[in-house]
Amino acid sequence: MDNIRTVSDTKREFYNFFTRPISSIYRRFIEELLVEMHLLSVNADYQYNPIYALGVVTLFKKFMYGYQPDDHQDLIFDALCKSTGGDTKRYLEESDTILHEAEMLSVSDFKGNIVRLSQEEINEKLLWKSYYSIAENSKFKYSRLLAIGLYSLLEKISSDLVESKEEYNKAINQIANDLKLSSEKIQKDLEVYCGNLEKMQQLLTAIEDSLEFDRKKRISQKEENVLETSDDELKKE
Template sequence: MNNIRTVSDTKRTFYSLHTRPINSIYRRVVEELMVEMHLLSVNVDFSYDPIYALGVVTAFDRFMQGYQPSSDQDSIFNALIKAQQDDPQKYRGDAQHLTELAKTLSVKDLIVNLKASPDEVAETELLGYFRTVATNPKWKYSRLYAIGLYTLLEVADPNGIQDKATGEQILTQLAEALHLPQDKLLKDLDLYRSNLEKVAQARIMIEEMTQAERKKREQRANEAVGLN
């Protein structure tokens, strides 16, 4: 019998791969993402999906925006994925490919096609990913899949998804077509957007504090020069 990896195993692997300290404001983000991915990976109903990968990449990039030193961002991301015993380049590649596909996506047509019988519409790569979810009663929903789905919609129909009423209607229709837990999907995305705003506000506060400290140091240096 194979031993199931524990959260501690995953964290240990991560910190052996990325050995530099992580700034405090971001450490919680990284560890929560790490634990979330770990718990999914050991769930028997979970299977890797490019839309899930897009959610992971988007969540990481947006929450880690502005991280200093910026050169550490790739190291942290690579360690995060490798700690799950997976390939960072696969995640990045699938996320980029889906983003390109979304640029030509009609959300309205997607919803219509998902509700239609498979033999009534032409199958596309993206439609295939969605059908896999819709036809698997044991498919494991996750917040990261929801973020990936939302990211696709941001690219395909930015105006529609940003409008609260229209966006909620689109998400509700997709949840119905894909057999996703509608209430959970909407709540997860509301929390995601709210947390992005909080991190952005914290980042601004840190930047202001850093600039104020830099000015104080410069002022003290100038005063020291004046005394000499």
Template sequence: MTNLRTVSDTKRAFYNYHSRPINSLYRRVVEELMVEMHLLSVNVDFVYNPLYALGVVTSFDRFMVGYEPAEDKESIFAAICRAVGGDPQQYRQDADALTTDLSNLSLSDLNTQLTNAKATNGDSLQGKLHMVANQASAKYTRLMAVGLYTLFETVDKSALDDKDKREELLKAAADMLALPSDKVDKDLELYRSNLEKMAQAQEVMKDILAAERKKREQRAQAKKEAVSAPDTTSDAAPDTAESES
């Protein structure tokens, strides 16, 4: 009997792949994504597909905006994927291929392909949507909902501005792909809300870092001025013995 990988195993593997500390503002983002992907990877009902890959990549990229040092971001992403037994290159390639399939598509074109998803296979986007629509028994994850949202956002971002229209579009799309529309709606509202909160936290952190940088510069300038100031202690008083003589 094969022992299933535990969350602790996955976290340990992650830090073996990426040994540098995680910026405190982003630590929860990294750990929550990693734990969710771990739980899916050990669930027998979960099936990997391009929509899920797009959701993973989009979630990571959106919530990691502004991460410093920037050069650590890809290392962190790769470590998350490898820690759950995945291939970071496959995630990126599948997500990129899906968004490339959307090039030059209108909102109407996307809706047509979604409508035909269950019945019609095909190349590129149609085939990928067909794959998702025919995995009705597979484990649902909010990352698929994020992937679905990204499809619409890529084709026509303005279509998502109006709440009623957004909910109507996403509910219809979820139904066509055999995804639980009520869960999709709740997950995407939370996703949008968390993105806003993260953006606010990033702005606060920027202000804090800017204030700290200004203080350091002021201290450095004060130290520099103190070093370069003339030494007035050299103007000593006349020698007492000499004056008495």
């Protein structure tokens, strides 16, 4: 029997790929996402899916917004994918593809559509193939990252829909029914996701405000020093 990679193995591999220090503000998020992706990747029922990939990409971009230096974001994401056995290029390209396909749809197209499509129509779009592969796999391993991917698709189809609690709940219930997943789990995971995203945005805003305050304070101190120097020179004259 093959040895299953441990969390420690994956963390070690991640830090081999990304050798630079990670900002303390983002470190906990990165390590929690790394552990989550690891646990999924070693699960016997795990199956890669572009909607899951979209969830990973979306979560990473939302929570890593503002990370400096900016070019480290791509390197960290690459390390996350590689250390958990994923293909970085595939994650990015396929998540972009299904988002683009979703942009062409209406809400009614998306909700309950899988039951009306022929196999030929399903094979024409990566989004429908991804959707169908979940619905037809009774052992498909659900994750909150998949839920975030579904939420991202709904946002792309109609930002108004996710703002309307009643319509949003109807859409989630219909999608969960199509995919044979628990709507309660999806709703709960997305509620936590949106709440954490709001907290993170508030934290980043507070940090930006603090940095701006410090910048203005330094400028003010420099101006005061210049004035004091000028006054001293005048007194000497």
